[in-house]
Amino acid sequence: MMFRQTFTQALYNLAAYPQYAGPLREEVDAIIREHGWTKEAIASMRKVEGFLAETQRLRCPHPACKEKR
Numbered sequence: 001m002m003f004r005q006t007f008t009q010a011l012y013n014l015a016a017y018p019q020y021a022g023p024l025r026e027e028v029d030a031i032i033r034e035h036g037w038t039k040e041a042i043a044s045m046r047k048v049e050g051f052l053a054e055t056q057r058l059r060c061p062h063p064a065c066k067e068k069r
Helices: 002-016 018-035 039-043 046-059
Strands: none
Touching: 002 018, 002 046, 018 039, 018 046
16 A cells, blocks of 8 residues: 555656656656666666655655655
8 A cells, every 4th residue: 555655656756846757758768778677677777766765754644754755
């Protein structure tokens, strides 16, 4: 359930802050072009990982996340 909420919030963040869509798309395109859709390729998407981590940090619905702020 928490993953779904984080993913939904990330989509809202992309809509609210469209300036991040370009750099994230460029990173994904470059990595997929070079490595394909592999576990290692997805793990190397640092910008995407950072965007999702920041989304979760700012909007985490779980009470334990609130303590880390």
